[in-house]
Amino acid sequence: MMKQASVVDLFLLLLAIPLLATPAFSDLVLSKVERRIDVTSQIARVTKTLKVVNSGSESVSEFTLTFPKFLGNNLAYLSVSHSEGKGKSKRSLATLSVEEAHPKGMPDSVSFYSVSLPKPLNKGDALTLEVVAAFTNVLQPFPEKISQRDIHLVMLQESAQYLSPYVVESQSLSIKLPNARIESYTKLENTKLQGSEIKYGPYKNLAQYSYAPIVVHFESKAAFAVAEKLVREIEVSHWGNVQVTEHYNLVHRGAQLKGEFSRLEYQDRPNPQGVSAFRHLLARLPPRAHSIYYRDDIGNISTSQMQSDSKKTELLIEPRFPLFGGWKTFFTIGYGLPLSDFLFASEGKRFLDISFGSPMIDLVTEKLIVQVVLPEGSKDISVTTPFAVKQSHEIKYSHLDIAGRPVVVLEKNNVVPDHNQNIQVYYKFSNINLLSEPLMLITGFFVLFITCIVYTRADFSISKSSAAYLAKLQWDEVLATLQEVQNIIHKCLAAHDKLETSLRDLSRTGDIQTCKAARKSTDGLLKDLSKELRPLLASLQSFPSASHISPKVEELVAKEKELQEKLMAKHTTVVEGYEKKSSGRDIENRIASQQQKIIALRQEVEDLLEFIDEI
Amino acid sequence: MAATPIASPIAVAMYPTLSGITLAIGLIVTAFFFIYEATSSRKNRSLGMELSTAAAASLFLGFGSLFLLLASGVYV
Numbered sequence: 001m002m003k004q005a006s007v008v009d010l011f012l013l014l015l016a017i018p019l020l021a022t023p024a025f026s027d028l029v030l031s032k033v034e035r036r037i038d039v040t041s042q043i044a045r046v047t048k049t050l051k052v053v054n055s056g057s058e059s060v061s062e063f064t065l066t067f068p069k070f071l072g073n074n075l076a077y078l079s080v081s082h083s084e085g086k087g088k089s090k091r092s093l094a095t096l097s098v099e100e101a102h103p104k105g106m107p108d109s110v111s112f113y114s115v116s117l118p119k120p121l122n123k124g125d126a127l128t129l130e131v132v133a134a135f136t137n138v139l140q141p142f143p144e145k146i147s148q149r150d151i152h153l154v155m156l157q158e159s160a161q162y163l164s165p166y167v168v169e170s171q172s173l174s175i176k177l178p179n180a181r182i183e184s185y186t187k188l189e190n191t192k193l194q195g196s197e198i199k200y201g202p203y204k205n206l207a208q209y210s211y212a213p214i215v216v217h218f219e220s221k222a223a224f225a226v227a228e229k230l231v232r233e234i235e236v237s238h239w240g241n242v243q244v245t246e247h248y249n250l251v252h253r254g255a256q257l258k259g260e261f262s263r264l265e266y267q268d269r270p271n272p273q274g275v276s277a278f279r280h281l282l283a284r285l286p287p288r289a290h291s292i293y294y295r296d297d298i299g300n301i302s303t304s305q306m307q308s309d310s311k312k313t314e315l316l317i318e319p320r321f322p323l324f325g326g327w328k329t330f331f332t333i334g335y336g337l338p339l340s341d342f343l344f345a346s347e348g349k350r351f352l353d354i355s356f357g358s359p360m361i362d363l364v365t366e367k368l369i370v371q372v373v374l375p376e377g378s379k380d381i382s383v384t385t386p387f388a389v390k391q392s393h394e395i396k397y398s399h400l401d402i403a404g405r406p407v408v409v410l411e412k413n414n415v416v417p418d419h420n421q422n423i424q425v426y427y428k429f430s431n432i433n434l435l436s437e438p439l440m441l442i443t444g445f446f447v448l449f450i451t452c453i454v455y456t457r458a459d460f461s462i463s464k465s466s467a468a469y470l471a472k473l474q475w476d477e478v479l480a481t482l483q484e485v486q487n488i489i490h491k492c493l494a495a496h497d498k499l500e501t502s503l504r505d506l507s508r509t510g511d512i513q514t515c516k517a518a519r520k521s522t523d524g525l526l527k528d529l530s531k532e533l534r535p536l537l538a539s540l541q542s543f544p545s546a547s548h549i550s551p552k553v554e555e556l557v558a559k560e561k562e563l564q565e566k567l568m569a570k571h572t573t574v575v576e577g578y579e580k581k582s583s584g585r586d587i588e589n590r591i592a593s594q595q596q597k598i599i600a601l602r603q604e605v606e607d608l609l610e611f612i613d614e615i
Numbered sequence: 616m617a618a619t620p621i622a623s624p625i626a627v628a629m630y631p632t633l634s635g636i637t638l639a640i641g642l643i644v645t646a647f648f649f650i651y652e653a654t655s656s657r658k659n660r661s662l663g664m665e666l667s668t669a670a671a672a673s674l675f676l677g678f679g680s681l682f683l684l685l686a687s688g689v690y691v
Contacts (some may be wrong), residue, residue: 340621343621445677
């Protein structure tokens with residue numbers, strides 16, 4: 001079908017040329033044209049070196065490139081640059097801007113591209129242009145349906161003579177074929193086959209629009225892997241990660257498989273049948289890619305290998321089955337990249353510098369959708385791309401989002417690996433917006449705690465006069481009183497400790513006055529505390545539910561009082577002893593019995609306190 | 616125009632350590648809060664103490680859970 005259309009096109013073209021009025025193109029002359037076509041992969045790459053000489057009288061600032069329409073429709077990538085020097089000193093200067101042009105009165109079977117020259121070419125000047133063009137779908141499988149055993153033969157149609165609106169003085173064409181069988185090729189004059197390269201030319205002094213169709217039929221061992229649709233999601237998180245997720249819908253666009261697939265023949269050694277299929281796909285990811293996963297709707301696909309070094313990370317994946325012509329598969333690849341490799345700040349704005357196309361080598365993408373998800377709070381978003389893309393905006397709701405994250409969606413059709421250049425996405429973001437995420441979490445936890453507080457404080461009882469409710473209220477009060485009693489007893493014990501320390505100080509320093517002063521202050525403190533205790537004890541006695549506790553509490557208070565008195569007595573004895581300057585041993589003997597009682601009482605007090613604690 | 620690379624405000628390698636520490640402190644303060652709730656009687660409870668403990672606990676728990684999410688690969 002494709003073949004018939006192109007033949008008709010050629011015929012029309014050959015007819016149209018004599019009918020053309022000489023177009024009003026400038027008088028540029030191409031003094032030397034060298035064309036190299038590389039068809040070792042599924043993409044036909046044409047590299048042309050054109051030496052342009054201005055033989056007219058006016059200076060020219062535009063150059064027109066032409067392709068036959070059946071090639072022009074499949075043009076995926078075109079780049080023109082001008083270079084200087086010859087051989088080793090050749091350097092490539094700036095890439096020039098190319099636009100599709102539709103000059104009036106031109107036949108429909110030719111596509112025109114207009115290149116703006118860097119500076120106008122004056123009379124007699126020469127300029128060297130380098131053109132790189134990549135075409136998809138021009139290697140037509142022929143035969144179109146093959147069985148599992150057949151080899152994959154494809155056909156290329158081109159022109160041995162360079163189709164151009166200018167006069168060409170000398171030109172040559174060389175076609176580089178893969179290192180495999182060459183079925184047939186058109187033999188014109190000056191045709192040579194050297195190894196796996198066919199050379200046509202050099203042809204001299206050709207008129208404008210000269211065209212000599214050639215057909216090359218050869219075996220291709222390249223994998224005709226085409227992604228019908230590739231959705232590439234790039235999510236930027238300022239916490240340190242760029243997450244790339246790629247969803248592939250892959251199809252084998254070579255000759256279709258007819259008949260059945262025999263696994264036995266496919267795995268037969270030494271003669272496996274199934275050369276037209278491909279099993280592996282190689283992806284070149286940026287260095288320091290981490291957390292790489294390869295899965296599809298069924299689950300994880302384990303047939304993959306990864307090799308990383310400081311310049312790149314290579315991922316070799318094998319789909320669940322080999323792909324023959326017409327077969328499809330789908331899978332997802334995801335990986336994370338460190339943020340500082342891709343996000344930069346310049347002039348108050350931040351920009352993300354990341355590659356546009358698929359990281360797989362030699363993959364043609366029919367429809368590529370790149371979604372760049374920027375963090376919440378990004379403003380003034382703009383995108384810079386080295387080639388034309390279709391842009392749109394969306395919102396995505398993800399983790400801890402309030403208003404959603406802005407998404408820039410870039411779409412492009414017919415993407416080849418030559419398009420895998422970097423694009424820049426500019427936006428404004430201040431680091432304060434990063435805080436909104438922990439704040440949300442903190443607020444969540446705080447609400448939980450507030451609920452707890454409200455619950456313990458609120459009164460959820462249904463009946464406010466039932467016996468159980470009243471009993472509970474009373475018990476709460478009993479507990480409160482007990483706690484206060486406990487606090488006071490603790491304070492008393494602290495006062496006792498202070499007395500003991502003063503005694504120890506006395507034995508160390510012999511300062512009687514400070515000791516007496518300490519005793520006086522402690523005495524006063526203890527009197528105050530016992531005063532506070534009395535109303536509490538009274539209220540405790542008034543509660544019927546505390547009837548089993550109040551005797552214990554009274555016991556505690558009584559014991560504590562005893563302890564108090566004994567301590568005071570001991571203190572007085574020791575001080576008197578110091579005043580009389582009697583020896584240490586005397587004092588010890590006098591207070592020995594008292595000391596024992598004190599220790600016993602103290603123990604009982606603490607036991608009672610523990611008991612109250614456990615209520 | 617010089618383009619300086621932007622990195623995260625906190626080193627990515629610190630995320631697991633930070634999450635462990637902040638979560639531990641947060642859980643300890645939560646424990647204090649609940650012990651206070653359980654042992655104090657209705658009359659003696661002080662709202663200020665409750666609210667301050669709750670605020671401190673939720674602050675540490677919030678940051679702890681954020682760092683936990685980041686350390687486990689969910690870059691929020």
